[in-house]
Structure formats: structure tokens, C-alpha cells
Amino acid sequence: MTTTGKARDNIRLRNAPSFDAPEIGFINVTKEVEIVGVEGDWLRVVWNEKEGYVARKFILPADPDALDVMAANPTPPSLAAAEDDQPAAPARPKKPARPKTSVRAKP
Secondary structure, eight states: OOEEEEESSOEEEESSSSTTSOEEEEEOTTOEEEEEEEETTEEEEEETTEEEEEEGGGEEESOHHHHHHHHHSOOOHHHHHHHHHSOOOOOOOOOOOOOOOOOOOOO
16 A cells, blocks of 8 residues: 655655655655655655655655555565565656646736
């Protein structure tokens, strides 16, 4: 199970669920991330083709109930290790940018 969420602030993506863990990326405010796991006060997320951890308080989840389900049903370590042995999934294609339109005032 996964869900999405948006960064509430500019936040650091870390390689482990700890503020002392090394940074592996930076997520700008309002950017959307895919939430793939919950570990206490930390979320395991995928952003910009990187998987890492962010403090739960910095993400506004699209479906808060999904986080409770994910926390209650964590991926067992044996399955997580098996997932690591699997070949990486192909990257998702990026959405094309929408053309900018001008707004005209009504007379």
C-alpha cells in the first residue's frame, strides 16, 4: 500500500529515519512525494527517483488513514530484504508540462 503527500516546508530527504542520518536529497515545499512506508515518526518516501526518509510532521498526506494502515502493517524485514534483491522498477515517465495560459479580464 502506498499513498502520496506534499511537503509542508523545504525538507531534507535522509538515508535513514534519523535527523543525524546523511542527506540524500532536498524536497521543496508543496512538492508531492510517494509514501511507501511508516516507521514511527518517519515516513519512507520516493521523490525524484530517490527513496529515503522524512520526518512525518513535514508531510501532509493525501490520505491520513492510509498512514495508520501502513504503520499497523509494516513490511516484514524478510520481505524488505527480498524487495532489495529485485531489479529496480523502471522510472515513471514525467508528466508533460502544461502550457501557460493568460487570464483575460472580462469587460
